[in-house]
């Protein structure tokens with residue numbers, strides 16, 4: 001039976017020790033957290049208590065680098081907040097986490113793959129790098145089922161302490177992702193839109209705030225939500241094919257990119273370029289995207305994956321805790337804006353997408369897509 005919702009999958013997987021998705025909660029939003037691992041441990045009957053983020057955990061000096069304390073000394077409010085968000089832990093806590101048994105028992109091989117219908121995950125354990133290939137034919141649209149399966153695969157990687165980096169790519173060269181599935185936003189009811197938007201928020205928060213290095217290997221067109229997916233990564237390698245496009249083209253569909261799509265774009269290409277790109281719904285060629293910093297590197301199609309891997313190895317040379325703290329410092333204010341108003345954002349989306357005029361626009365856009373082929 002097709003699994004329709006995140007909650008359905010949560011229920012189904014709860015018994016398998018994977019029931020870690022907690023849509024709507026801050027702790028679920030931010031990567032490989034202490035909380036996540038603690039819950040994973042409990043799922044396997046491992047007696048282990050999540051470290052509290054108190055003063056005692058700010059000592060002693062970390063043997064592999066500066067302590068959290070010496071990087072920056074957050075206020076107690078910050079600490080609570082960071083702890084809840086699970087973005088990072090001070091060194092002492094990190095070290096305790098390292099000793100926590102992983103609930104995933106790997107065979108002694110260097111590679112391990114798992115896949116469900118729409119996501120293939122290939123983990124190279126010798127490198128500590130996983131590749132996630134999206135395979136939702138025909139165009140990798142981000143349907144609720146894909147988002148749900150993606151979230152489950154992501155959670156598995158977050159809970160696998162050997163996984164340090166993830167490469168995001170498409171199983172179908174030519175299309176990275178067609179973005180949000182328009183059919184999920186058309187002709188459905190408010191409950192469905194709510195469920196869908198929660199899953200979109202959840203995926204963005206998890207990817208954007210992940211402590212793992214995330215690199216997008218963009219091997220095809222990447223409009224709207226597809227571009228957003230790429231924007232969550234730390235580095236974007238794109239195939240140098242002028243037929244491909246990338247950008248947040250929501251206005252062309254008669255809809256509006258939510259503020260957190262906008263914020264992610266502004267953080268990447270700056271305010272002025274975003275203003276034009278968003279209002280005009282610009283879809284950029286790879287060369288244009290490189291020029292404005294929407295992507296970081298162009299390579300021939302057949303070099304996208306290998307380049308992503310070699311960039312990954314550079315990023316993984318940086319001491320993990322320092323890189324993670326820096327990433328958190330850069331991104332947390334943006335993620336917090338959504339975390340603080342998740343419910344309101346869902347209400348806005350549901351109200352907006354349910355409007356007759358918006359439904360009409362989406363139907364017309366779908367019709368135009370079909371007619372383009374004829």
Ligand SMILES: CCCCC/C=C\C/C=C\CCC/C=C/C(=O)SCCNC(=O)CCNC(=O)[C@H](O)C(C)(C)COP(=O)(O)OP(=O)(O)OC[C@H]1O[C@@H](n2cnc3c(N)ncnc32)[C@H](O)[C@@H]1OP(=O)(O)O
Nearest residue numbers: 141178179180181182183223224225256348349352369370
């Ligand atoms: C102040 C108030 C503010 C309030 C704001 C509050 C909330 C905000 C509200 C809404 C926010 C929503 C944000 C939305 C984000 C999105 O991502 S919307 C999706 C945008 N995506 C696109 O525009 C891409 C459209 N697709 C294409 O351009 C092309 O399909 C392609 C990806 C370039 C691939 O081209 P090609 O290989 O030629 O394939 P086809 O065009 O023939 O497509 C094959 C079939 O797939 C269907 N399809 C394509 N894209 C989608 C999609 N995104 N969703 C669902 N279906 C899609 C297409 O219709 C074809 O179907 P048929 O085979 O004809 O049945």
